[in-house]
Amino acid sequence: MAEKQNRVAEDVVEYCLFPLLSESENGSDDIKNLQQCINSFLTFLSPTLIDVIWQNEGFKLKAVEEKGSSPVHLLGETNFGENVQDEWFIVYLIFQLTKHFTGLVAKIRDSDEEFLLIEAADGLPKWLNPESAENRVYIYNGELHIIPIPQSPADVAAFPRSITSIGDAVECVRTYSEQTRASKQIQTAINNRIKNFPDLMSEHTHYAHCYIPASIAAVLDEKPQLIAPAVRAFYYRDPIDLKCCRTFQYFRPGTRVVHRTRLTRCLYAQLVHQNFQPDKRSGWVIPSTSSPKFRSHDLGMKLAHGFEIMCHKSESGGNHSNINDDQPTSGVRWQQYIQTLKDKNYFRGELEGSVLYEQLMGNARKFYKENFRHSNRGDDPGAEVLHLLKTLDVDIEGRRRAEQYLESPDDDSWMNLTPESLDEMMRERSGNYGNQEDTDNVFDLGKIADSMKAFVGNVSSADGAEFPSAGDDVEEDETQFEDSCSDSSSDMDEYGWEEDEEGKTSSSKHARIKRPPSLDKYMDIMDKELSKTDVGKSFEKQKKKTEKDTPGKVQTPDKDINEEDDDFQPVDIDLNTVKNLLESYGAQEGLAGPTSNILGSMGVTIPPNMDNIENGENTNIPSKINAEKKPMPKPRPKPAARTSTNTTQKAAPPRPPPPRAARTPRARLDSKETDV
Structure with missing residues (x-):
């Protein structure tokens, strides 16, 4: 039987990468080789990942030793929360890795198991179902591969009927890549879902004006990714969390400035659609909803609550992670990392020493320090914010002077979904988009x-x-x-039957089917019952x-049913x-x-x-x-309501007639x- 895998948690995507490693007798050598693969993979993806704001967790990998039938591999798990786009962005990253690195085979699934097959459900073969798909779906050379079930004795050696080892399945995909490659329809369905990445991540970025304390503005300028845990802390707050927001300890409202904040559309929508009033003791005063400053004040107040809750949890829980700022940025690995960024035009042709070049280099250095550590722990975001508050220099007056030079916030009309745009989305997702072309x-x-x-x-x-x-x-x-x-057609054409020379009946479109003898009896009984009703008059003849x-048609002596009964x-x-x-x-x-x-x-x-x-x-x-519309008879008005004989009130006027029924047009086809 196929090896049963553990079920993935909700809102989590799990991905396994099986790189092509050289054979070694020592297991520690495999782990070292896997660590080198991690460095190579992250270096290749770093230009795409540096500026990404994840909803909950980002793309991460760790080495896993051989266990049971599963060989040594790289494992990653990402909680994408409410933003499904993060999940499909990871699918795009996996496809890119398998396309660039020779011999790399990948497998990805979530709580729905093989969700890639769900996306391509219209093109799946008949034998493929949730039970038979176990350990048969992989990604290789930037394409989806499905190990088929053997259809003949000759296929048993290549394609096992039941996959008992993931290692054997991976080797099968590498060896028989032509036979395991999924159909073009399946490939097209998956590619249509991920073809807009990574540009789609930039398109779904939203800039908003937020009236926030200057210290929060400095923290977000230093690390924009901290906006996600702050929004999450506010979005999932409880009464216990709000106790620390009665009197703010870290982010009081007296130092507020207008800041152009970068969020994802999902994070922005979560903030906007939360109805919240601050505690009167907190000192936060929000203008009326009709004020043009309401949106910036409201967003800033909610963000400040999120950062305050996050820092308070970190301090009270004792989660003081050591922020490693001493990660070396020299050596062969660092040079390979920088060279990869230059090859992918990450620095946009800027000269070394320019303002934009130094800003991009700073972001690349932060990404390198956070992702190229050998320890796979993640720093507590609250502890990281507390660390930045101690090290950053906050210039309140300078930020207030710079408010007049801020760019305008992005338009948020994308949150308003019209019926037309909804229909357009449904047509695109159902696969029927573009099938309505009609030249006439x-x-x-x-x-x-x-x-x-x-x-x-x-x-x-x-x-x-x-x-x-x-x-x-x-x-x-x-x-x-x-x-x-x-x-004209015979009476048998009404039921899709045709009569041949031998008296047998057959379907005009399918193979000949012998008409059951009892069918004539049933038809006679049905005709007798219907003859007493007016059902037949309701059909179009x-x-x-x-x-x-x-x-030019020569009449034959044989009479059909139309000639036998003139009224038929x-x-x-x-x-x-x-x-x-x-x-x-x-x-x-x-x-x-x-x-x-x-x-x-x-x-x-x-x-x-x-x-x-x-x-x-x-x-x-x-x-x-x-x-052409047929005229419809006017509805008769209902009789006036009767009044009681014991009163002298007049009868109520008749109610207006009901609206006319939908008129059925007459279709004109050709002439x-x-x-x-």
Whole structure:
């Protein structure tokens, strides 16, 4: 059986890296080699990671010795909290590492196990499920690899049916990379999710004006990443934490200055959407919400509370970590680190000694000191803030003079989600984005009928029905919907059957299926029951073809059912399907419903009824098809309410009539018209 792995905690992503190491008999040599790999990996990623503000934890690696069937490898765990973007940024980093370092195989998962397969669910093979995917999904050469299940005896030697060793699985990926590479559809789904990194991290950075104590401004200028633990301390505060904020010990409001603070969008939204009033004893006074200074004062007050809580916890808990500022910045490893930064144009062509060059060098030196230590401990952020308060020189008056030169804060309109932008996001995420191109700007009703035919023809099982993809099983050169409305068919065509020469029945699209003898009996009983009702009148019928409609056709002596019964008109299945779906879609009134969900899963999006929108009516029956509206009868007013004979009050006036029902358009396809 496959080796069962421990479950990953919520909001945590776990990644394992299996570098290609030379064989050694001493286990300590493997650990040393892994440590060298860590230095190489961090050096390669440092230009991308230096300025990143993580939500909770950053990218980190540690060496793990061989245990059971798992070989020596590098292990990393990152708590991404509420910001899922951090998780996908780590996926991007793993793909970049495996693409750059030869022989490196990686594996990544979270509390949902193989979340990469969830992202590419539409392209997975039938045999792949959460149980069979155990230890079969890896990243190699910048691509996703899936070890297949052997389909023949010849495949058993290469692809084991059950993977009992992670080491064997890693070697299988390296040896049979061509056979294990996932399909193009799966690769495209993953690449679409990570292709905007690392630029997306910069796009999701938000600059805001915060009215904060000058000491906090100095701390954030020295290390902007400390903004995340401060926001987290405020966001997850409790009444015990707020006791220290009654009288501030470290960050009193008397030294406040306006500071242009860098946050992520997630951190900014967490601060803005927290309703909080400070204690009156704290000395913090917030202007009214109508004041233009409210946002900067409100953000600064919340940040000050977060920093105060963070420092108080560190002091009371005795978490005085030794801040290592003596990390050597010389030697071969430092020179390799700086050379990698220069190769990746980290210094932006600045001359050594310039202001920007020194600022970038300072950030690179901080990253080197924090990430290239051999100890894998993390410093307590509160202790780090206390250490910076003792070492930094805070110029309050200088910061107040510089307020007039601050750049404007970023626009935060991205927090307001409009219905149009939400629909756009849903179309992009569902994979149906861009499938609505129509050169004539006219919606084809035939798409609905063809999609439903493809859906009915698909395979279903105990796991549910399968939706066809956009364009699957729908022929582009098929006869238009108009032709299907006008063509005559036999009574068996109504149920998808055709009769052959031997009297057997078969489906026009699938293999021949023998009609059960009992079906005729059931059909007769059903016809007798329905003959006593008006159900048959509710269906749209096909038009009869006359001799003028079929010129040149030689009449045969055999009579079909249309000639035997002049009143018989076959039911038009396509037309009824489209009509019922449109009525159901109109009843949704713009909300989610079964029709939009089913058609959306098949890549069909019904356009809104622009005619009714212009008339002020709330209906969603499509009108981008050329349509003519049928007049609807005016509703009769309800009778006036009766009054009691014991009173002299007048009868209440009649209530206004209910709104008119949604009007069903008539679809015009080419030159003919068909009532829907």
